[in-house]
Amino acid sequence: MLRIGASLWIRIDSLIDSLKRLFSLIIHITVPKKEVYLILPYLGAVTLDLKRKLHSTFAKSLPQCNIKIIFKSTNRLSSCFQFKDTIPRELRSHLVYKFSCGSCNATYYGKTERHLNVRAGEHIGLSALTGNRVACKPSAVSDHLLFHENKISDFNNFTILCSESNPFTLSIRESILIHRDAPILNKNIASIPLELFH
């Protein structure tokens, strides 16, 4: 009886071990630990110590998760070099520009979908290609220059306020800037009425 009992006990013990291994395998297969990625900035010498402490904390608090900590450097190669060519100011288009009179404090805001100097040249009577004098196109700016007896302005009197590829959005942004700054030469005329924004 004792011998049978001992033998049975050994078998039960063996069975339990087998079941434990089986359940452990099943649990491992059906309920995998959830992988959680934590991306943090690389902080130099303290990084390894921080990583150890974080692993310890997560292991106690979230044992069902497998925490993977990734440290990323904030100093990347792309931040050291500017690969994208900057478009020269005079060749930029789809923008809102500001004309500042060289003889008084009058300003004018306008928009153009063409190159800045092409539109600026129409205002001040200068060719964007040659820089020679050409006929002005009638505008608030050219009218104002008549007031100064055609004292020559140049392309440097124009600055870019913002760029926008969508024509409608460009008109909206022009109107908002005119509404905000009320340039003297715009005479309170904006591209898009802004009553909705009041």
Ligand SMILES: [Zn+2]
């Ligand atoms: Zn002026």
